[in-house]
Amino acid sequence: MTLEMYLLLSAVLFSLGLFAALSQRNLIAVLIGVELMMNAASLNFMAFNRFSVTDPATGQVFVLIIIGLAAAEVAIFLSIILNLYRQRHTIDAESITELRR
Amino acid sequence: MELSLFAPELIALLGGLVLFAAPILGAGSATTWRLAVLAGSATFAGAVWSLPLSGEAFSPGIYYVDAFSQGVKVVVSLGYLLVVLGAREPVTLKAHAWSELPLFVLLASVGMMMMVSATELLTLYIAMELAAYPVYIAIALHRNPAIGGESSTKYMVQGMMASAVSLYGMSFLYGLAGSTYFEAITGQMGALSSTPLFWFGIILLLAGFLFKLAALPFHFWAPDTYEVSPHEVITFVASVSKVAAIAVLCRIMSLVMPAGMDACSVQNVLMWFAVGAMTLGNLAALRQSDLKRLLGYSAVAHAGYALIGVQAMSANGLTSALFYAVGYAAMSLICFLVVATVGRDQDRVSVEAMSGLWQRSPSMALVFLVGLLGLIGLPPTVGFIGKWFLFSAAIEQGQFVLVLVAAINATIALYYYLLVLRQIYLVDAPTDAAPLRWTPALALSAGVGSIVVVAMGVVPSPIWDQAAAAVATLLH
Numbered sequence: 140m141t142l143e144m145y146l147l148l149s150a151v152l153f154s155l156g157l158f159a160a161l162s163q164r165n166l167i168a169v170l171i172g173v174e175l176m177m178n179a180a181s182l183n184f185m186a187f188n189r190f191s192v193t194d195p196a197t198g199q200v201f202v203l204i205i206i207g208l209a210a211a212e213v214a215i216f217l218s219i220i221l222n223l224y225r226q227r228h229t230i231d232a233e234s235i236t237e238l239r240r
Numbered sequence: 241m242e243l244s245l246f247a248p249e250l251i252a253l254l255g256g257l258v259l260f261a262a263p264i265l266g267a268g269s270a271t272t273w274r275l276a277v278l279a280g281s282a283t284f285a286g287a288v289w290s291l292p293l294s295g296e297a298f299s300p301g302i303y304y305v306d307a308f309s310q311g312v313k314v315v316v317s318l319g320y321l322l323v324v325l326g327a328r329e330p331v332t333l334k335a336h337a338w339s340e341l342p343l344f345v346l347l348a349s350v351g352m353m354m355m356v357s358a359t360e361l362l363t364l365y366i367a368m369e370l371a372a373y374p375v376y377i378a379i380a381l382h383r384n385p386a387i388g389g390e391s392s393t394k395y396m397v398q399g400m401m402a403s404a405v406s407l408y409g410m411s412f413l414y415g416l417a418g419s420t421y422f423e424a425i426t427g428q429m430g431a432l433s434s435t436p437l438f439w440f441g442i443i444l445l446l447a448g449f450l451f452k453l454a455a456l457p458f459h460f461w462a463p464d465t466y467e468v469s470p471h472e473v474i475t476f477v478a479s480v481s482k483v484a485a486i487a488v489l490c491r492i493m494s495l496v497m498p499a500g501m502d503a504c505s506v507q508n509v510l511m512w513f514a515v516g517a518m519t520l521g522n523l524a525a526l527r528q529s530d531l532k533r534l535l536g537y538s539a540v541a542h543a544g545y546a547l548i549g550v551q552a553m554s555a556n557g558l559t560s561a562l563f564y565a566v567g568y569a570a571m572s573l574i575c576f577l578v579v580a581t582v583g584r585d586q587d588r589v590s591v592e593a594m595s596g597l598w599q600r601s602p603s604m605a606l607v608f609l610v611g612l613l614g615l616i617g618l619p620p621t622v623g624f625i626g627k628w629f630l631f632s633a634a635i636e637q638g639q640f641v642l643v644l645v646a647a648i649n650a651t652i653a654l655y656y657y658l659l660v661l662r663q664i665y666l667v668d669a670p671t672d673a674a675p676l677r678w679t680p681a682l683a684l685s686a687g688v689g690s691i692v693v694v695a696m697g698v699v700p701s702p703i704w705d706q707a708a709a710a711v712a713t714l715l716h
Binding site: 200211 | 362365369376388396405419
């Protein structure tokens with residue numbers, strides 16, 4: 140596989156993630172969409188790291204840290220969703236509309 | 241590695257440890273609050289002390305300490321101190337969270353302080369996330385879990401998306417420059433600037449900071465989150481984080497400015513974001529009856545004004561954006577301090593709640609008047625002189641139409657701000673309304689904020705010179 144193939148794949152992943160994050164009603168699905176976007180970025184880092192960059196460590200370290208931060212993010216988001224679910228008994232974004240005018 | 245260069249952040253982190261341990265060791269919220277004020281004062285003192293320092297705190301190229309970063313750190317730490325002074329009894333928060341709020345706000349401040357020093361993509365990304373996560377949690381601490389959960393979810397979904405977009409942009413910068421260091425990127429600007437993908441990466445990178453600024457196209461969270469977030473949290477979000485966001489935008493702009501005409505695509509995009517944010521913010525604010533929501537849309541509009549300076553892509557432009565951001569933080573801070581006091585035990589604060597504020601507390605009405613005059617942009621406040629600087633920076637670049645649009649926007653904005661002023665001064669207070677009292681800490685915080693707003697408007701030169709020197713170090 141060439142660099143272009145990887146970049147194309149990550150662009151597709153990113154677009155799918157963005158679409159999911161914008162269109163899904165279930166907050167868990169939204170979270171998965173955002174994770175896909177971050178994974179697309181990770182894939183980019185790894186692909187560039189493999190094909191075009193001389194220093195092999197930087198991209199891999201970056202990706203490891205992305206994974207760590209994404210885990211922290213998921214923990215926070217899930218705890219907020221869980222709290223919301225206890226109140227509303229739903230995690231459907233459409234039906235959580237206390238604020239909408 | 242020189243630790244003294246890292247002093248303000250280090251003091252703040254130690255303060256964070258203390259604030260983390262205090263409630264566990266059984267300290268009440270009053271004690272924790274005093275510790276938070278102490279930590280804020282120490283951080284502020286550390287930042288002022290480190291103002292003349294310059295150098296690199298860690299291995300070369302990662303973390304710059306210079307006039308620019310330290311100046312912004314002084315503002316951020318002062319902002320933290322003032323916000324915490326006003327948060328003695330954050331009634332809109334869950335009672336058990338009173339002693340947790342200062343910790344989260346302090347950690348977010350540390351993130352912002354690191355953000356302005358970061359000169360490497362990974363450092364910038366970590367700092368950006370450190371500035372964001374604690375705020376997500378702090379918003380969720382609302383005493384009504386349903387409201388807190390909803391506004392926090394809305395804020396966090398958009399924040400996560402913005403940071404993922406930033407990250408995707410970073411991956412292209414890394415791939416094209418072969419390095420995550422800003423120095424390396426500037427060094428190869430000649431080759432990079434002819435690559436469209438590079439500019440695509442830069443524009444994506446801006447996303448995370450446009451989100452913090454509540455500028456187009458990441459402004460959707462602003463009205464909802466402003467409306468129902470705990471007052472003290474939103475005071476912080478509305479003031480301190482704007483300065484940090486503008487500072488990072490200035491840093492990124494200074495990175496691409498050597499490319500000259502090639503940077504036009506970024507400049508164009510930012511210009512349209514500025515126009516869109518101003519227009520949308522002001523038009524949407526016209527029909528709001530909720531004061532915090534109105535201030536949320538006004539924040540979108542002000543993000544647009546500040547972007548005028550950023551997109552001018554000149555030393556004057558960046559300086560005026562930085563100057564305006566500091567001024568805006570002060571105006572926004574004092575407005576929210578008063579709003580938080582008036583709507584102390586309410587989740588939402590309507591414009592009507594401000595009725596007859598001058599009868600209930602003349603000094604509080606005066607502080608709010610100063611803040612609103614600043615937001616409108618009337619002399620003798622920083623709102624006027626700051627807009628003047630922004631507009632003249634844009635005119636230097638020959639952008640007359642942009643300035644005209646901004647001026648029309650400022651006129652539209654006059655309408656809704658005056659409606660609020662009318663409530664305060666011309667409508668009588670309800671008969672059962674109790675007079676409002678300042679607590680000493682709140683009075684100190686609002687006093688310092690008002691003095692900054694007026695002093696920067698009357699004698700802008702000290703802060704302007706400081707900002708100009710900061711931007712000069714940024715541009716070498």
